[in-house]
Amino acid sequence: MNKITHHILQRVLVFHFYRVNAGFFFFWFFLLFGVPAQVLSFHLSLIQGMIQSYVFLACTLFIWLLYTLKCINYTIKQLNDPRQNFLIVLNTLTHKEQFRYMLFVHIQLSLPLWVYAGVVAVIATQQQFYGSMITVILSNITMIFLSATVYRFYLRKKSLTISIPQPRVFNSFRKPLFTIPLWFIWKERKQMLLVTKLFSLLLLYAFINLYEPDLPDIRPILLIMMLVAMAHCNIVSHIRSFEEIFLSFGRSFPIPLILRFGLLLITYSILLLPEFVFIWKGYPVHFTIVGFVELFLLAIALLSFYHSLLLMNDIDQDSYFRIVFMAGAVLFFIILYNPGIFLPLVVLGLSGILFASHFYTYEKRYR
16 A cells, blocks of 8 residues: 555545544543443443343444444545545556555544454453354444445545435425524434434433332432433534524524523424433333423523533633533532422523623634
């Protein structure tokens, strides 16, 4: 493999991928390695679940598939970018050489995935779960080789697009302005949305089915809902970016701030609707009707708080994710003292103050 080509592909495709997705990787690293008190025991338990249960393993493979689709979607967009037209010179190579280069690219893009998969395969082998070991190895090899094949095919044809079909009915009715960011997430960030929803619903499912208190106690499930909200912080960031680029004209509309904030709460209520429906499986074992209102308000208040943070001029992506995790750490200790409905109301009030203070004064600072 030519070292110059190797270096160019790393800089243009690989390094850029990790740079633009730094927030995504930072969030999942913190969630998987920063939140659990006993990190090693936590991951060993996860791996045990994967190799012993084919249902759990299938869910894991689905998540890995979504990450692979994310890599494919990114690479195709980069190859389609006019600034990367010089990469078309790779068409002068043989099919085998093109495939090797694209294989090199995808192996580096999927580095976190196949390293973790390798650990799972080793532990499965040691514990003699050979079926799980073969499934993990073959599935990852298949995803890597198919991805490289897709890149090579697109490089030669430049006609391949990765999309999830949508019913035409979605485009046949008018959409309220406050729902347009959600349609953007559905159309352009499907993989991120599906991964987030799958994580949230699996987290709720595991908690509701594995933990059964003697008496209803709202605190544990409040902590779970806080994690669910934190899992959506990247989606909130993309919604804010979309609003900034495509909906900035909306600030000139004669709409009262309190109504704007109310529409923001409705937007995030719709986004969290699957979680609000699913969480009813925990009633009345984990919470009462009043407790459900508290759970609902806390989740919506946190997402509106994340949104309002991004209206501040001096907030960049790194600062945003740090504040999200710091707020989560503070809320963890507050929830343990069971402050009741007072906590979500305070977070909601703080969100409203931030929103009102910065909505009209926000200006993006380009660095």
